Amino acid sequence: MTANSRVGIVIVSHSAEVARGTVDMVRQMVGHEVPVAASGGNPAGGLGTDVASIIAAIKKVWSPKGVAILVDLGGAETNSEMAIEMLPEAWRGKVVICNAPIVEGAVMAATEAAGGGTLEQVRATAEELAP
Amino acid sequence: MKLDTETKDRLIAAMAQAIASHAGELTDLDRAIGDGDHGSNMKRGFDAVLADRANLASKPLPDMLKALGTHLVMTIGGASGPLYGTLFMALGKDIPAEPSLADAARAFAAAVNAVKARGKATTGEKTMLEVLQPVVDVLQASVSNPAGLGDRVKAAADAGLESTKPMKASKGRASFLGERSIGHLDPGARSSQLLAHAVIGVLAAQPALEGGRLS
Numbered sequence: 001m002t003a004n005s006r007v008g009i010v011i012v013s014h015s016a017e018v019a020r021g022t023v024d025m026v027r028q029m030v031g032h033e034v035p036v037a038a039s040g041g042n043p044a045g046g047l048g049t050d051v052a053s054i055i056a057a058i059k060k061v062w063s064p065k066g067v068a069i070l071v072d073l074g075g076a077e078t079n080s081e082m083a084i085e086m087l088p089e090a091w092r093g094k095v096v097i098c099n100a101p102i103v104e105g106a107v108m109a110a111t112e113a114a115g116g117g118t119l120e121q122v123r124a125t126a127e128e129l130a131p
Numbered sequence: 132m133k134l135d136t137e138t139k140d141r142l143i144a145a146m147a148q149a150i151a152s153h154a155g156e157l158t159d160l161d162r163a164i165g166d167g168d169h170g171s172n173m174k175r176g177f178d179a180v181l182a183d184r185a186n187l188a189s190k191p192l193p194d195m196l197k198a199l200g201t202h203l204v205m206t207i208g209g210a211s212g213p214l215y216g217t218l219f220m221a222l223g224k225d226i227p228a229e230p231s232l233a234d235a236a237r238a239f240a241a242a243v244n245a246v247k248a249r250g251k252a253t254t255g256e257k258t259m260l261e262v263l264q265p266v267v268d269v270l271q272a273s274v275s276n277p278a279g280l281g282d283r284v285k286a287a288a289d290a291g292l293e294s295t296k297p298m299k300a301s302k303g304r305a306s307f308l309g310e311r312s313i314g315h316l317d318p319g320a321r322s323s324q325l326l327a328h329a330v331i332g333v334l335a336a337q338p339a340l341e342g343g344r345l346s
Contacts, residue, residue, distance in 0.1 A: 040206075
C-alpha cells in the first residue's frame with residue numbers, strides 16, 4: 001500500500017508546538033505510513049490558526065481517499081471549515097473535520113488510516129472518543 | 132447608488148481606522164471573557180485590507196467586498212477571520228454593483244445569515260449577531276421608509292451592543308465562562324458596532340444618502 005492509498009491526517013491547533021507535537025506522537029505511535037501534516041499558529045506567528053496554512057497542510061497530505069482534520073478550540077474548527085470551502089471543488093467532499101480530542105483523536109484516526117480505513121471509518125474511529 | 136472609487140477608498144480607511152483606534156479596547160473586552168486576541172487579530176486583518184486599499188477601491192463593489200473578505204479570512208487568524216470574512220464575502224456575492232436600498236438590505240440580510248451558518252449561532256447567544264441582526268432589521272424596515280436611515284442604523288447597533296452585557300454566552304470561547312460571562316460587553320459585538328458606525332459615517336456624507344435615501 002502506498003502512502004497515497006491511505007487517508008491523510010491534518011492537525012490544526014492554535015499552537016504550532018501542540019500541532020507539531022501531536023504529529024510527533026502519531027509518528028511514534030502509528031508510524032510513517034500515514035501522511036500527517038501540522039498547522040498551528042496565526043499568520044503572524046502567535047497563537048491562533050491560519051486558513052492559508054491549513055490549506056497548505058491539506059494539500060501536503062492529500063490522498064484520493066480523503067483527508068481527516070483534527071482541531072483543538074473553536075477558531076481552529078471555523079478556520080478549517082473555511083479552508084475546506086476554499087479547496088478545489090472536487091476535493092471539498094473528501095475533507096472532513098473530526099469531532100474528537102486533538103491528540104487522542106489524531107492517534108486513533110491515524111491508526112485506522114494506517115490499516116487502510118476509508119475516510120468515514122477514520123472519522124468514526126476518532127469520534128468514538130468524543131465526549 | 133453608485134459608490135465611486137474615492138468613496139470606496141474612504142469606506143475601507145474608515146473601517147480600518149475604527150478597528151485600529153479601538154484595538155486595545157477590543158482586546159481588553161476579549162481578555163475579560165475570551166482569549167484576549169480580538170483587538171490584535173482584527174487590527175492585523177484590517178491592516179492587510181488597508182495595505183491593499185487602492186487595489187480594493189478600484190474594483191466594482193461586489194468584487195471589492197469579496198476581496199476584502201478574503202483578506203480578513205487569510206490574516207485575522209482567529210474565529211473572527213472566517214466570521215467577518217464570510218460577512219464581507221457573502222455580501223459581495225449578493226450585492227449588485229450599484230445597489231438600491233432594497234438590494235443592500237437583501238444582500239446584508241443574506242450575509243448575516245451566512246455568518247449565522249458559519250458560526251452555527253443565532254441571536255441571544257452574546258455574539259456579533261446581537262449587532263448585525265438589528266442592523267438587518269433596520270435596513271429592511273427602511274426600504275419602505277428610509278427617513279433617518281443612518282441614525283437608525285447607528286442606534287440599532289448601539290442598542291444591540293448594550294444588549295450583550297447582561298447576556299450569558301453560549302457560543303465561542305466566552306461560553307466556557309458560563310455565568311461569569313454575564314456583565315461584560317461582547318468584543319465581537321463591539322467590533323461590529325464600530326464597523327457599522329464607520330460605514331454610516333462615510334455613507335451619510337454621500338449626497339445619495341442625505342435625507343435617508345440610498346438610491
